[in-house]
Amino acid sequence: MRKKVFQILVDNTPGVLSRISGLFSRRGYNIESISAGVTADPRFTRITIVASGDDDILEQIEKQVRKLVDVRDIRELKPEESVYRELAMIKVRADDNMRQNVIAVTNIFRGSIIDVAPDSLMIEITGNQGKVDAFLRLLHGYEILELARTGIAGLGRGTEHIVYID
Amino acid sequence: MTGADAIVKCLEQEHVEVVFGYPGVAITPFYNSILSTDIRTILVRQEQNAAHAASGYARITGRTGVVAVTSGPGAENLITGIATAFADSIPMVCITGQVDSKLMGSDVFQEADISGAVESFVKYSYIVRDAKDIPRIFKEAFHIAATGRKGPVLIDIPIDIQEDNLNKFVYPEDAKMRTYKPTVQGHIVQIKKVIRELSKAKRPILCVGGGVHLSGAKDEVIAFVEKNRIPVVCTMMGLSVMPTHHPLFYGMVGNNGQAYGNRAMNQADMIVMVGARVADRSISQPDLITENKVLVHIDVDPAEIGKNTQPAIPLVGDIGSIFKNFNELEYESDYSEWVDVLNKYRTEGENRKSAALKMAVTNQSRMQGADPVAFIRTLSLAMEEDAVYVADVGQNQLWSCANCVIRKGRFMTSGGMGTMGYAIPAAMGAKIADPSRQVVAVCGDGGFQMVMMELGTMRQYDIQAKVVVIRNKVLGLVRQYQHYHYHDHFSVIDLGDYPRIDRLTEAYDMHYYKVEDNQNIRKVVDAFLDDPVSSILEVFIDPNETA
Secondary structure, eight states, X not given: OEEEEEEEEEEOOTTHXXXXXXXXXXXXXXXEEEEEEXXXXXXXXXXXXXXXXXXXXXXXXXXXXXXXXXXXXXXXXXXXXXXXXXXXXXXXXXXXXXXXXXXXXXXXXXXEEEEEETTEEEEEEEEOHHHHHHHHHHGGGSOEEEEEEOOOEEEESSSTTOOOOO | OBHHHHHHHHHHHTTOOEEEEEOOGGGHHHHHHGGGXXXXXXEOSSHHHHHHHHHHHHHHHSSOEEEEEOSTHHHHHHHHHHHHHHHTTOOEEEEEEESOTTTTTSOOTTOOOHHHHTGGGSSEEEEOOSGGGHHHHHHHHHHHHHSSSOOEEEEEEEHHHHHSBOSOOOOOSSOOOSSOOOOOSOOHHHHHHHHHHHHHOSSEEEEEOHHHHHHTOHHHHHHHHHHHTOOEEEOGGGTTSSOTTOTTEEEEOSTTSOHHHHHHHHHOSEEEXXXXXXXXXXXXXXXXXXXXXXXXXXXXXXXXXXXXXXXXXXEESOHHHHHHHHHHSOOOOOOHHHHHHHHHHHHHHHHHHHHHHHHHHTTOSSOOBBOHHHHHHHHHHHSOTXXXXXXXXXXXXXXXXXXXXXXXXXEEEOOSXXXXXXXXXXXXXXXXXXXXXXXXXXXXXXXXXXXXXXXXXXXXXXXXXXXXXXXXXXXXXXXXXHHHHSTTOOOSOBOOSOOOHHHHHHHTTOEEEEEOSSTTHHHHHHHHHHOSSOEEEEEEBOTTOOO
């Protein structure tokens, strides 16, 4: 099993996200994360999918997605040529005694505290998946009340692989 | 001009001759507007059969079949027909009425999310939200359905959009689609690679599939194999690309194919798959076709290449265009030794079959009734040279594939989906497409009873397709499976004695013929085929027959 990050550029048609996710589910492909948002040109949406499977499956994923009528482009975002980011929001139980410890760990990871309540803190952290995972490991001794992760978004480095539209 | 008028105008622009369908309130504006055109309408008796009829029409004409039904149950009934067309890559545009767009999503009467329901087996689907989009959407839909790997496209149109007014109607000359650009031309480097491998090969074989029909490339393919003397086998969908008795043809491969065809595939040192998707029923062990062989896979759909096995030379493009390139390239070849070996296998195989057949028909077998193999062979030989043979699904289909003799005719069946009840409506569509051709639907008594309401359609519109029902009073293929796998522990396969088809033909003012044994098969078949009145031929066979 390998993991690949795909960047997919699609026409911003109604139902396009369900077409993509439906393809993954009916063909039994694994999605580790999916994130989508409109591009600078509102006619298009950029989707980042992290998928896993053996090489044959990963090749099929690329071909089957490319075949969808709404798909303008699909390419692998290779780790050495790309930047990935994920945002996580973590609500941790923290009373007066624990608060400073949590803040200290958050600062080390350059996260920020975005909400404070008498018995909890909300942390925002951005980074590649490895960083987010490492941060969550450090919170192991604390009680995580709620966790929301966006899944990764990514872009290729430099101007070499940009898809120009129209 | 209303949205409905615009839809009809789009169909005219696409030179649509006939629409198969079934109206209901949500599609009545369309059926109101279509009256003002010359487009023919055929009212089927159940929506699924409209799709099958459009499929038969598309297979014979090579053009896109059109279906129009209402919302909710009408559209839902269409689903099996759409999935059947998708599995066989048949170009089709399905128009479904929808409830008022302001009510969509609130579960009103006869509302179903049809575009969501069919998502996994259409090439694309649209929900029309604005009447002014109609010309663009129809242009795109017909373009998508008939290009690249063909397939059904669904357009769902709410009733209020059909009733809305359009200020002006301009039908686009081209479908301007940013994202959809199928590859047509084969890559010349890959094309030359194939020819180079062919010139090195000692035992090459071509395996042709349904893609050859879809591309309209039959003549180019035959010209190429004849010029270079390359042996050919086919998949079920590729039947009738080659005439059965062509000297370079070695039958259908796969589970239900000819043993000598499979042997040819196994012994080849180079296999060229042409518009065939290496499907499980034709190639049960995909690994074997790459072992000690050079595999070339030619398909218009890049996703088919490498899906089931990795070819040495992938070649994406339209088969007609690729074989035109092949035919322009000269190379030296001499496969005569290989052809001699295959001829020997074929002769042995055919002799064995003839001997078994002779034994069966001279009543040395313990079977009752007519011999299905003898019947199908006789029927196909009695049919006109260019006739269309439509096989349904089940034992009848397997007997048909293996024994139907095709000369200049066409063989059609539901190969990918295996949809029972396909043959009769598809034969109707084929007959409408080309009334001058003889069209014969061959089905079992199970498949027949799934669609026998369409006899009404055939009579009403005087569609002179012939219907053969092979009668064993059981679901034969399931029974056969239970015989082998469950040791005759038969379960829910008994169809009983009804209907009495002789009386059914009376109800429809049709003529009735029957074959009950191996005597006089040809005489009855000739009378049945020559009868100018719509007729059904019932062939009684033993339920213990296996295909």
